Amino acid sequence: MKKLSLILAMSAIFSTSIFAQKTFTLTSKDLGGETTKIQEFNGFGCSGENQSPQLSWKNAPEGTKSFAVTMYDPDAPTGSGFWHWVVVDIPANVNELITNAGTKNLVPKGAIQSVTDYGIKGFGGPCPPVGHGFHQYIITVYALKTDKLGTDENTNPAVVGFNLWNQTLAKASIVAYYKR
Numbered sequence: 001m002k003k004l005s006l007i008l009a010m011s012a013i014f015s016t017s018i019f020a021q022k023t024f025t026l027t028s029k030d031l032g033g034e035t036t037k038i039q040e041f042n043g044f045g046c047s048g049e050n051q052s053p054q055l056s057w058k059n060a061p062e063g064t065k066s067f068a069v070t071m072y073d074p075d076a077p078t079g080s081g082f083w084h085w086v087v088v089d090i091p092a093n094v095n096e097l098i099t100n101a102g103t104k105n106l107v108p109k110g111a112i113q114s115v116t117d118y119g120i121k122g123f124g125g126p127c128p129p130v131g132h133g134f135h136q137y138i139i140t141v142y143a144l145k146t147d148k149l150g151t152d153e154n155t156n157p158a159v160v161g162f163n164l165w166n167q168t169l170a171k172a173s174i175v176a177y178y179k180r
Contacts, residue, residue: 022059026141026172030054030099035137035178041084041127044118046180052085052102052123053176057095057141061170064092064143068164070157073126075135078117083157084137085123086114088149088164114155121153126178133179140173 030038030053040048055069067090076082085102090111101107102123118124128135144167151160 024057024059024061024141024143024170024172026055026057026139026174028053028055028139028174028176031139031174031176033177035126035176039125039176040178040180041118041125044127045130046125046127048125048127050103050123050125051100052097052125053139054099055097055139055141057172060092060095060143063145064169065147066090066092066144066149067094068142068144068149068160069097069140070142070161070164071123071137071139073128073135073137075128075132076117077129077132083117084125085139086116086157086160088112088114088151088160089147092147112149112151112153114151114153114157114160117157128178128180130180134177135179137176137178138173139176140171142168143170145169 037048038051039053040046042048042050068088071085073082087107090108094108113122115121116124126137142164146167149163151163
């Protein structure tokens, strides 16, 4: 009986390691649990450096044809949150956005930075109202089943989000907090 239990246990471990899928993961060398003045927007009452953070991802699912990245603040006092960054059509062979890519337009060739809720194209860092407490900044990378999302640099974040919803194979997020 002990031998049978051992064989079953070893079989379970072996099959789990063979069939286990690696998790689609997003990380940043620039962010810990909070953003800083380096990422803070410069304008709209804020005086930060407005540098987009470095982002890298791994273990995209099979069938990924492109990626998209967004940064969203659900705590903004707008009734609908606030979109700080929208990048689509990142080629499937890319797995990183370098520091300041969204501000200096150093995104990979072919990628499109759409308009944000600031009304600008590219990265617009955190700028919560003074005394409003910590806001969450949800940065998400989407693995997409299409190479082109069908949007352009003037497409508003809600329409981009709708198209992302229809084309997403997997997504991974990190959350950073900021207050003024």
